[in-house]
Amino acid sequence: MTREEKKVIFASSLGTIFEWYDFYLYGTLAVIIGRQFFSAFPPATQAIFALLAFAAGFLVRPFGALVFGRLGDLVGRKYTFLITIVIMGLSTFLVGLLPSYEQIGAAAPVILIALRMLQGLALGGEYGGAAVYVAEHAPRGRRGFYTSWIQTTATLGLLLSLAVIVTLRVNMGEEAFATSYPVLFGLQGGWRIPFLASALLLAVSIYIRMQMNESPVFQKMKEEGTRSKAPLTEAFGTWKNGKIVLIALFGLVVGQAVVWYTGQFYALFFLQSILKIDLLTANVLIAWSLLLGTPFFLVFGALSDRVGRKWVILAGCALAAATYFPLFHGLTNAANPTYAAAIERVKIEVSADPATCGSLFDPVGIRTFTQPCDVARRTLSQQAFTYTLVPAAAGAPTTVSVAGTDVPVATTTLADGKSETFAQRLGPASVAAGYPAANDAAKVKVDGFFSVLGNKQALTVIAILWVMVVYVTIVYGPIAAALVEFFPTRIRYTAMSLPYHIGNGWFGGLLPATSFAIVASTGDIYAGLWYPVGFAILTIIIGVIFVKDQRNIDLND
Template identity: 80%
Template sequence: MSVASTTAAAAPPRPMTREEKKVILASSLGTIFEWYDFYLYGTLAVIIGKQFFSAFEPATQAIFALLAFAAGFLVRPFGALVFGRLGDLVGRKYTFLVTIVIMGASTFLVGLLPSYAAIGWLAPVILILLRMLQGLALGGEYGGAAVYVAEHAPVGRRGFYTAWIQTTATLGLLLSLAVIVSLRLGMGEEAFQTSFPLFFGLQGGWRIPFLASIILLAISIYIRLQMNESPAFLKMKEEGTRSKAPLSEAFGQWKNAKIVLIALFGLVVGQAVVWYTGQFYALFFLQNILKVDLLTANVLIAWSLIIGTPAFLFFGALSDRIGRKPVILAGCLIAALTYFPLYGALTSVANPKYERALENVKIEVSADPATCGNLFDPVGIRKFTAPCDVARRTLSQQALRYTKVDAPAGSPFRVTINGAEVPFTDAATFPKTVAEAAVAAGYPAANDAEKVKVTGFFSALGNPQALKIIAILTVMVLYVTMVYGPIAAALVEFFPTRIRYTAMSLPYHIGNGWFGGLLPATSFAIVASTGDIYSGLWYPVGFALMTVVIGVLFVRETKDVDIQNYN
């Protein structure tokens, strides 16, 4: 895949034409709506678990809800294959028109789906099927939007133009958070979760954001019907150079498959883990480790996204000047080197008493190693019964740092806090017992006054503690913009027009759907296994550093490739 004959000199920047603005608006707006649909489920996973998996105990409800959420990530690469092939065969425009219809319809139907109490096992089965349809649609949507915009962009401006598409994932998340927080504040938590009456006997304000997606779908379809096919695809169609078998050409020929692997491990995997660590894992860490309430955590993340999002355009434009590779790899490297101090600072500011407890309260789990198993459980389906395993799992869920001590064979299992033994009677009572002992030893209570708390969206701006956290989170969002802003242009430029949609979509969705999408669950599984609240960060740090090494050695710069004549 030599690019020697396809390199063009960079043109001086010029203002966007009216047609180019229309292309960016149509592609970006529809993609924002798709990401909004996709993230609604993740943000409301706990409530959805109670509605559709009520046959199980509360802890298992949450696990199944998260597994259903993960199903959407896992099928994204298959959507990339299906719709990428269609995009290379029949065109960019109509393919990603189809994807938005599938996404919008699936999301709307989640809002109409009766709960487990109403229709039994059909409810969770249909929910998972709808979630998989969402993942398939998103697998085809992103590649189509990125290719469509890139193939309309002038030479020397592809990084800037495609960066508008890169803002859509963050804006979609922000839109979903804004709608959910507004409804929660407006109608109260009980009405939002269960009691707000709708129609057909359906209840719960949580359904409204899903039902409202039908309006967004109608707007997106109207806008996309006004669009024209990309010039690069039309040129290829006129010349008769379209691929007859884009899947086999992209992945069955080593010269192309090799580039797919380099793109995946030398760019996308690092980009994916930085993206999820700076947004989703940060939200997870605030809520589940630092025990910040849901409203406060969402507001703080939302402000960091608002402040940081314009940087997508900055780094996209910067990549037009100095190249995609240095911007993306620099973002991966800086993130890997600073995540541990940044998350330490987050702990120190958000929950100061908790930070002191981590240093001053010594919790030990002492047992015969033969009676303690491995707690690694990234998909949340293992059942732990041994007292040692149950105790460690409970300590991790309560974000209590512990040390595992290997006692001589035959020694009894013991949990001690500052040397005082905490009795373990059974799995049902231990969580309450150990929580009370931890608070007595110095860990903060649930309503601790030192913990950050805001009462509304704008009240965060008058809270010095909240502002410090927003600043820390914004730094991590800036890392996201460094790695994500130029990635679409880089992937588009890697592959010729005849297989571009297919070839670029797969590494993107494997990297972001699998390596990135499973990051929160995997990182928490590492925390549960080690007892160290920061150990989960080794997952993104390790993969980001791997990407830097592979990227430096094998990734070629592509910013000056002439994709219009790259067939």
């Protein structure tokens, strides 16, 4: 690489790392944020609304791709993704300064959602700008390797956010971090510090990007007067280009997105919500797997320069589809062996009239269930118990049996006047039958980042997680170069950004919630994996038939 090429990659990657750091902070701290800004609601509802606000950032990403993609094709790459990082940094900083619900009432969650949407819009324009900018500086035959540096930024941004949060939690203590630590202007909670620190990252990013020159490919097109006057119409208003957008979306991006979100987000969700691994341990294990896996983005980006983007990405999708089920079974056995044994040995049956059992599909968590059959199955899934639904005679009451012992579903009133729910009875009954207690010593646990080094169980879990992260690098390392090569310079920023953000923002971003909804509907903790496996297979089929390798094209053409 020349010195100028290194500068281009460094400037683009560093700014994008900061932008992903800003975006991931919210997702990692969603539970605490829910208590701060949705405190008028019950605890379960707080978490739901916090996750919905997080999802809002994903849902608006394609609109950001349209807005900033059009701007990038009209006025240039450099200034467009300079704007996106300013919007992202300021909106993140303002989250740290936002008063809680108790201080300003309903305005707090409204402003929070607005800031989340601004983050999503900015991210929708950032990635495309960085990928196009680097690719248009890269020599032919090296675009996969050069743009793979951009692909490391999402993982490094997540890793940076986890590192900051874990460091503050360990040094402050849980209460100070969540609520009591004094910050500024009467605001409290150490969780605000990572958001406020983004102001420093923003200043560094702006300074670096101000030193950059415009893309030579765009500059040449500008001098020749061949820029598109209507990038949106040209990119999506004709079947010639619209067809290419659809092929890029379903033949590459959708599979890449579900593999990426499974390896980095659903794995974390599975550890915490299904296997009941504590927050610190889960974050440390994921952080190690990300740290060890990140260099492989460059390996597979470079490999795509030799064998083609298409075959590398589709190979990653195939490996994921073929091995996700055994990998997650292995993760369960390694991280929580008592639980793994219980779901195989302890038989839980829900017997009910099929007419009283509805669908539990609830990806955004806002439905209310009243039928005893639905309440029982929903509670079992939320507490990560596997169950079998047994059809009963018409009109028969719903019953739940745990290892042969009946657990009443209806809420009852005790002698002291207090109520006892099904959920309260379920815990002791399951532990008595062989499920692990909350403090089960067999579960994987670490006390700090480096304590994993002497912990064989933790190292086994990290090895399994690392394999899934390597799958992420296989599909994600070459994707930027592949999308850049799909479209002509006139509409490149606009056309490549939309399929990327629809695939990653919608198909990928909604994966954790949708996969858990499938788990809740079936009673099988592994059933949610059919979501990424199904879309990975779909991408393989469409990719093999319709996607053409274009790694050697001239981006000036």
